Amino acid sequence: MENQLKAVSLLRTTKLIKAYQEYRAVDEVSMTINQGDIYGFIGKNGAGKTTFIRMLTNLIEKSSGSIEFFSGKENIKIGAVIESPACYPYLSAQANLAYYAIQVDLPDKQERIKEVLEFIGLGDVGEKMFKDFSLGMKQRLGIGLAILNKPNLLILDEPTNGLDPQGIVEIREIIKKLNQQYQTTILVSSHILSELSMIATRYGIIHQGKLVKEVTTQELEHECEKPILLSSVDDQNCQTILKKEGYIVDVAANGLIINAEKSKMPDISRLLFRHQLNLTYFSYKEESLEEYYLKVTR
Incomplete structure:
Protein backbone atom coordinates (compact mmCIF):
# COMPACT_ATOMS: atom_id res chain seq x y z
CA MET A 1 0.00 0.00 0.00
CA GLU A 223 25.06 5.65 -4.38
CA CYS A 224 26.69 6.22 -0.99
CA GLU A 225 27.98 2.66 -0.68
CA LYS A 226 31.73 2.34 -0.22
CA PRO A 227 33.82 -0.83 -0.43
CA ILE A 228 34.73 -3.05 2.49
CA LEU A 229 38.23 -2.55 3.86
CA LEU A 230 40.19 -5.19 5.74
CA SER A 231 43.64 -6.27 6.73
CA SER A 232 44.81 -9.53 8.28
CA VAL A 233 47.86 -11.46 9.40
CA ASP A 234 48.20 -12.73 5.79
CA ASP A 235 46.65 -10.38 3.22
CA GLN A 236 47.92 -12.38 0.25
CA ASN A 237 46.23 -15.57 1.44
CA CYS A 238 43.06 -13.57 2.22
CA GLN A 239 43.03 -12.22 -1.32
CA THR A 240 43.38 -15.71 -2.81
CA ILE A 241 40.54 -17.13 -0.69
CA LEU A 242 38.19 -14.23 -1.38
CA LYS A 243 38.80 -14.34 -5.12
CA LYS A 244 38.05 -18.08 -5.17
CA GLU A 245 34.65 -17.23 -3.64
CA GLY A 246 33.97 -14.74 -6.42
CA TYR A 247 34.78 -11.49 -4.61
CA ILE A 248 36.45 -8.63 -6.47
CA VAL A 249 39.51 -7.73 -4.41
CA ASP A 250 42.11 -4.97 -4.85
CA VAL A 251 45.26 -4.34 -2.88
CA ALA A 252 45.50 -1.11 -0.88
CA ALA A 253 48.41 0.44 0.99
CA ASN A 254 47.28 -1.00 4.34
CA GLY A 255 45.24 -4.06 3.38
CA LEU A 256 42.57 -5.12 0.90
CA ILE A 257 39.60 -3.41 -0.74
CA ILE A 258 36.60 -5.67 -1.41
CA ASN A 259 33.95 -4.48 -3.85
CA ALA A 260 30.95 -5.87 -1.97
CA GLU A 261 27.88 -4.65 -0.11
CA LYS A 262 27.86 -4.06 3.62
CA SER A 263 25.53 -7.08 4.05
CA LYS A 264 28.39 -9.37 2.92
CA MET A 265 30.56 -8.51 5.91
CA PRO A 266 29.35 -11.41 8.12
CA ASP A 267 29.90 -13.88 5.25
CA ILE A 268 33.42 -12.60 4.65
CA SER A 269 34.24 -12.75 8.35
CA ARG A 270 33.02 -16.35 8.65
CA LEU A 271 34.88 -17.38 5.48
CA LEU A 272 38.22 -16.05 6.70
CA PHE A 273 37.65 -17.41 10.20
CA ARG A 274 37.20 -20.93 8.74
CA HIS A 275 40.61 -20.54 7.12
CA GLN A 276 42.07 -19.40 10.44
CA LEU A 277 42.91 -15.95 9.14
CA ASN A 278 42.62 -13.38 11.93
CA LEU A 279 41.54 -9.89 10.88
CA THR A 280 43.40 -6.90 12.25
CA TYR A 281 41.08 -4.37 10.56
CA PHE A 282 37.58 -4.76 9.13
CA SER A 283 35.51 -1.71 8.21
CA TYR A 284 32.72 -0.35 6.08
CA LYS A 285 31.94 3.38 5.98
CA GLU A 286 28.99 4.82 4.11
CA GLU A 287 29.25 8.24 2.53
CA SER A 288 27.27 10.76 4.60
CA LEU A 289 24.52 12.94 3.16
CA GLU A 290 26.82 15.95 3.61
CA GLU A 291 29.56 14.25 1.58
CA TYR A 292 27.07 13.24 -1.10
CA TYR A 293 25.69 16.81 -1.29
CA LEU A 294 29.16 18.26 -1.72
CA LYS A 295 29.92 15.71 -4.44
CA VAL A 296 26.84 16.46 -6.56
CA THR A 297 27.09 20.25 -6.18
CA ARG A 298 30.75 20.58 -7.09
Whole structure:
Protein backbone atom coordinates (compact mmCIF):
# COMPACT_ATOMS: atom_id res chain seq x y z
CA MET A 1 0.00 0.00 0.00
CA GLU A 2 2.81 2.39 0.90
CA ASN A 3 4.57 1.85 -2.45
CA GLN A 4 1.31 2.47 -4.30
CA LEU A 5 0.83 5.79 -2.50
CA LYS A 6 4.36 6.86 -3.29
CA ALA A 7 3.76 6.27 -7.02
CA VAL A 8 0.98 8.89 -7.12
CA SER A 9 2.09 12.48 -7.71
CA LEU A 10 0.80 15.13 -5.32
CA LEU A 11 2.87 18.05 -6.60
CA ARG A 12 4.73 18.60 -9.83
CA THR A 13 6.59 21.67 -11.03
CA THR A 14 7.86 22.02 -14.58
CA LYS A 15 10.70 24.39 -15.49
CA LEU A 16 9.70 26.74 -12.69
CA ILE A 17 11.55 30.06 -12.81
CA LYS A 18 11.69 33.08 -10.56
CA ALA A 19 13.80 35.84 -12.08
CA TYR A 20 14.76 39.23 -10.73
CA GLN A 21 15.87 41.08 -13.86
CA GLU A 22 18.81 39.00 -15.12
CA TYR A 23 19.23 36.97 -11.93
CA ARG A 24 17.35 33.68 -11.58
CA ALA A 25 16.77 32.79 -7.93
CA VAL A 26 14.98 29.62 -9.11
CA ASP A 27 16.11 28.35 -12.48
CA GLU A 28 13.92 25.85 -14.38
CA VAL A 29 13.16 23.60 -11.41
CA SER A 30 11.18 20.47 -12.32
CA MET A 31 10.25 18.63 -9.12
CA THR A 32 7.87 15.78 -8.31
CA ILE A 33 6.56 15.02 -4.82
CA ASN A 34 4.54 11.82 -4.39
CA GLN A 35 1.82 11.02 -1.89
CA GLY A 36 3.38 9.75 1.33
CA ASP A 37 6.77 11.38 0.79
CA ILE A 38 8.80 13.19 3.35
CA TYR A 39 10.64 15.16 0.72
CA GLY A 40 13.92 16.59 1.99
CA PHE A 41 14.65 19.81 0.09
CA ILE A 42 18.39 20.37 0.45
CA GLY A 43 20.41 23.46 -0.28
CA LYS A 44 22.68 25.94 1.42
CA ASN A 45 21.37 29.36 2.42
CA GLY A 46 20.66 31.37 -0.73
CA ALA A 47 20.30 28.31 -2.96
CA GLY A 48 16.66 29.12 -3.79
CA LYS A 49 14.72 26.95 -1.32
CA THR A 50 12.58 29.67 0.25
CA THR A 51 11.91 31.40 -3.08
CA PHE A 52 10.71 28.09 -4.52
CA ILE A 53 8.45 27.47 -1.50
CA ARG A 54 7.03 31.00 -1.69
CA MET A 55 5.96 30.31 -5.27
CA LEU A 56 4.27 27.05 -4.24
CA THR A 57 2.25 28.89 -1.59
CA ASN A 58 1.37 31.91 -3.80
CA LEU A 59 3.34 34.35 -1.65
CA ILE A 60 5.21 35.45 -4.76
CA GLU A 61 4.40 35.06 -8.45
CA LYS A 62 6.43 32.76 -10.66
CA SER A 63 8.19 34.24 -13.67
CA SER A 64 7.43 31.20 -15.83
CA GLY A 65 6.89 27.46 -15.67
CA SER A 66 4.04 25.51 -14.10
CA ILE A 67 2.91 24.25 -10.68
CA GLU A 68 0.39 21.39 -10.57
CA PHE A 69 -1.26 19.85 -7.52
CA PHE A 70 -3.05 16.49 -7.64
CA SER A 71 -5.34 15.08 -4.96
CA GLY A 72 -7.91 12.91 -6.74
CA LYS A 73 -11.47 14.18 -6.48
CA GLU A 74 -11.00 16.52 -3.53
CA ASN A 75 -9.50 20.00 -3.53
CA ILE A 76 -5.98 19.82 -2.20
CA LYS A 77 -5.34 21.39 1.20
CA ILE A 78 -1.91 22.84 1.91
CA GLY A 79 -0.43 23.88 5.23
CA ALA A 80 2.84 25.79 5.49
CA VAL A 81 5.28 27.31 7.95
CA ILE A 82 7.69 29.59 6.12
CA GLU A 83 10.63 31.06 8.04
CA SER A 84 8.80 31.85 11.33
CA PRO A 85 5.22 31.25 12.55
CA ALA A 86 2.79 34.14 12.01
CA CYS A 87 1.10 34.32 15.41
CA TYR A 88 -0.34 37.10 17.55
CA PRO A 89 2.13 37.62 20.44
CA TYR A 90 -0.50 38.68 23.02
CA LEU A 91 -2.85 35.79 22.29
CA SER A 92 -2.56 32.36 23.84
CA ALA A 93 -1.75 29.26 21.82
CA GLN A 94 -5.41 28.26 22.01
CA ALA A 95 -6.61 31.70 20.94
CA ASN A 96 -4.21 31.79 17.99
CA LEU A 97 -5.54 28.43 16.83
CA ALA A 98 -9.15 29.55 17.37
CA TYR A 99 -8.60 32.70 15.30
CA TYR A 100 -7.16 30.67 12.44
CA ALA A 101 -9.98 28.09 12.73
CA ILE A 102 -12.49 30.88 12.09
CA GLN A 103 -10.56 31.99 9.01
CA VAL A 104 -10.64 28.52 7.44
CA ASP A 105 -14.23 27.87 8.59
CA LEU A 106 -13.23 24.76 10.50
CA PRO A 107 -16.05 22.57 11.86
CA ASP A 108 -15.82 21.26 15.45
CA LYS A 109 -13.33 24.00 16.25
CA GLN A 110 -12.88 23.36 19.96
CA GLU A 111 -12.37 19.62 19.58
CA ARG A 112 -9.86 20.04 16.76
CA ILE A 113 -7.94 22.75 18.64
CA LYS A 114 -7.64 20.52 21.69
CA GLU A 115 -6.52 17.62 19.49
CA VAL A 116 -3.85 19.74 17.76
CA LEU A 117 -2.50 21.18 21.03
CA GLU A 118 -2.05 17.66 22.39
CA PHE A 119 -0.47 16.47 19.15
CA ILE A 120 2.19 19.21 19.11
CA GLY A 121 2.92 18.80 22.82
CA LEU A 122 1.37 22.08 23.99
CA GLY A 123 -1.74 20.68 25.66
CA ASP A 124 -0.65 21.87 29.10
CA VAL A 125 0.30 25.42 27.99
CA GLY A 126 -2.65 26.23 25.73
CA GLU A 127 -3.51 29.34 27.80
CA LYS A 128 0.04 30.70 27.76
CA MET A 129 0.68 33.76 25.55
CA PHE A 130 2.68 33.25 22.41
CA LYS A 131 5.20 35.96 23.36
CA ASP A 132 6.22 33.90 26.40
CA PHE A 133 6.95 30.76 24.39
CA SER A 134 10.43 29.40 23.75
CA LEU A 135 11.58 29.23 20.13
CA GLY A 136 10.83 25.51 20.00
CA MET A 137 7.32 26.03 21.36
CA LYS A 138 6.69 28.80 18.83
CA GLN A 139 7.80 26.52 16.01
CA ARG A 140 5.52 23.72 17.24
CA LEU A 141 2.56 26.11 17.42
CA GLY A 142 3.35 27.21 13.86
CA ILE A 143 3.08 23.58 12.77
CA GLY A 144 -0.16 23.32 14.77
CA LEU A 145 -1.63 26.22 12.78
CA ALA A 146 -0.49 24.60 9.53
CA ILE A 147 -2.11 21.23 10.30
CA LEU A 148 -5.32 22.55 11.83
CA ASN A 149 -7.36 21.87 8.67
CA LYS A 150 -5.70 18.46 8.08
CA PRO A 151 -3.74 19.33 4.92
CA ASN A 152 -2.79 16.85 2.21
CA LEU A 153 0.57 18.59 1.86
CA LEU A 154 2.55 20.25 4.66
CA ILE A 155 5.39 22.59 3.68
CA LEU A 156 8.02 23.40 6.30
CA ASP A 157 10.81 25.86 5.53
CA GLU A 158 13.83 25.32 7.81
CA PRO A 159 11.65 24.15 10.76
CA THR A 160 14.61 23.35 13.03
CA ASN A 161 16.62 26.49 12.31
CA GLY A 162 17.96 27.97 15.56
CA LEU A 163 16.52 25.27 17.80
CA ASP A 164 18.41 23.52 20.58
CA PRO A 165 18.89 19.71 20.35
CA GLN A 166 15.71 19.01 22.35
CA GLY A 167 13.67 21.30 20.09
CA ILE A 168 15.07 19.60 16.99
CA VAL A 169 14.07 16.17 18.31
CA GLU A 170 10.54 17.41 19.07
CA ILE A 171 10.04 18.79 15.55
CA ARG A 172 11.47 15.61 14.04
CA GLU A 173 9.04 13.43 15.99
CA ILE A 174 6.08 15.59 14.95
CA ILE A 175 7.07 15.30 11.29
CA LYS A 176 7.45 11.53 11.49
CA LYS A 177 4.15 11.10 13.34
CA LEU A 178 2.26 13.27 10.83
CA ASN A 179 3.63 11.20 7.97
CA GLN A 180 3.28 7.74 9.49
CA GLN A 181 0.02 8.06 11.43
CA TYR A 182 -1.89 10.56 9.29
CA GLN A 183 -0.28 9.93 5.87
CA THR A 184 0.52 13.63 5.49
CA THR A 185 2.87 14.34 2.60
CA ILE A 186 5.60 16.72 3.76
CA LEU A 187 8.06 18.97 1.97
CA VAL A 188 10.74 20.03 4.45
CA SER A 189 13.63 22.27 3.50
CA SER A 190 16.86 22.46 5.45
CA HIS A 191 20.58 23.03 5.22
CA ILE A 192 21.08 20.75 8.25
CA LEU A 193 21.60 17.58 6.24
CA SER A 194 22.22 15.22 9.14
CA GLU A 195 18.73 16.03 10.43
CA LEU A 196 17.04 15.45 7.06
CA SER A 197 18.79 12.09 6.72
CA MET A 198 16.86 10.88 9.80
CA ILE A 199 13.38 11.51 8.37
CA ALA A 200 13.35 11.96 4.59
CA THR A 201 12.15 9.30 2.14
CA ARG A 202 13.15 11.30 -0.95
CA TYR A 203 15.53 14.18 -1.55
CA GLY A 204 15.84 17.10 -3.91
CA ILE A 205 19.12 19.00 -4.01
CA ILE A 206 19.02 22.63 -5.19
CA HIS A 207 22.18 24.56 -5.97
CA GLN A 208 22.39 28.10 -7.35
CA GLY A 209 18.71 27.96 -8.21
CA LYS A 210 18.85 24.67 -10.10
CA LEU A 211 17.54 21.30 -8.98
CA VAL A 212 20.65 19.21 -9.56
CA LYS A 213 19.41 15.88 -8.16
CA GLU A 214 16.29 14.01 -7.07
CA VAL A 215 16.90 10.71 -5.30
CA THR A 216 15.02 8.25 -3.06
CA THR A 217 16.47 7.05 0.25
CA GLN A 218 17.14 3.64 -1.31
CA GLU A 219 18.91 5.18 -4.32
CA LEU A 220 20.93 7.40 -2.00
CA GLU A 221 22.03 4.43 0.10
CA HIS A 222 23.15 2.63 -3.04
CA GLU A 223 25.06 5.65 -4.38
CA CYS A 224 26.69 6.22 -0.99
CA GLU A 225 27.98 2.66 -0.68
CA LYS A 226 31.73 2.34 -0.22
CA PRO A 227 33.82 -0.83 -0.43
CA ILE A 228 34.73 -3.05 2.49
CA LEU A 229 38.23 -2.55 3.86
CA LEU A 230 40.19 -5.19 5.74
CA SER A 231 43.64 -6.27 6.73
CA SER A 232 44.81 -9.53 8.28
CA VAL A 233 47.86 -11.46 9.40
CA ASP A 234 48.20 -12.73 5.79
CA ASP A 235 46.65 -10.38 3.22
CA GLN A 236 47.92 -12.38 0.25
CA ASN A 237 46.23 -15.57 1.44
CA CYS A 238 43.06 -13.57 2.22
CA GLN A 239 43.03 -12.22 -1.32
CA THR A 240 43.38 -15.71 -2.81
CA ILE A 241 40.54 -17.13 -0.69
CA LEU A 242 38.19 -14.23 -1.38
CA LYS A 243 38.80 -14.34 -5.12
CA LYS A 244 38.05 -18.08 -5.17
CA GLU A 245 34.65 -17.23 -3.64
CA GLY A 246 33.97 -14.74 -6.42
CA TYR A 247 34.78 -11.49 -4.61
CA ILE A 248 36.45 -8.63 -6.47
CA VAL A 249 39.51 -7.73 -4.41
CA ASP A 250 42.11 -4.97 -4.85
CA VAL A 251 45.26 -4.34 -2.88
CA ALA A 252 45.50 -1.11 -0.88
CA ALA A 253 48.41 0.44 0.99
CA ASN A 254 47.28 -1.00 4.34
CA GLY A 255 45.24 -4.06 3.38
CA LEU A 256 42.57 -5.12 0.90
CA ILE A 257 39.60 -3.41 -0.74
CA ILE A 258 36.60 -5.67 -1.41
CA ASN A 259 33.95 -4.48 -3.85
CA ALA A 260 30.95 -5.87 -1.97
CA GLU A 261 27.88 -4.65 -0.11
CA LYS A 262 27.86 -4.06 3.62
CA SER A 263 25.53 -7.08 4.05
CA LYS A 264 28.39 -9.37 2.92
CA MET A 265 30.56 -8.51 5.91
CA PRO A 266 29.35 -11.41 8.12
CA ASP A 267 29.90 -13.88 5.25
CA ILE A 268 33.42 -12.60 4.65
CA SER A 269 34.24 -12.75 8.35
CA ARG A 270 33.02 -16.35 8.65
CA LEU A 271 34.88 -17.38 5.48
CA LEU A 272 38.22 -16.05 6.70
CA PHE A 273 37.65 -17.41 10.20
CA ARG A 274 37.20 -20.93 8.74
CA HIS A 275 40.61 -20.54 7.12
CA GLN A 276 42.07 -19.40 10.44
CA LEU A 277 42.91 -15.95 9.14
CA ASN A 278 42.62 -13.38 11.93
CA LEU A 279 41.54 -9.89 10.88
CA THR A 280 43.40 -6.90 12.25
CA TYR A 281 41.08 -4.37 10.56
CA PHE A 282 37.58 -4.76 9.13
CA SER A 283 35.51 -1.71 8.21
CA TYR A 284 32.72 -0.35 6.08
CA LYS A 285 31.94 3.38 5.98
CA GLU A 286 28.99 4.82 4.11
CA GLU A 287 29.25 8.24 2.53
CA SER A 288 27.27 10.76 4.60
CA LEU A 289 24.52 12.94 3.16
CA GLU A 290 26.82 15.95 3.61
CA GLU A 291 29.56 14.25 1.58
CA TYR A 292 27.07 13.24 -1.10
CA TYR A 293 25.69 16.81 -1.29
CA LEU A 294 29.16 18.26 -1.72
CA LYS A 295 29.92 15.71 -4.44
CA VAL A 296 26.84 16.46 -6.56
CA THR A 297 27.09 20.25 -6.18
CA ARG A 298 30.75 20.58 -7.09
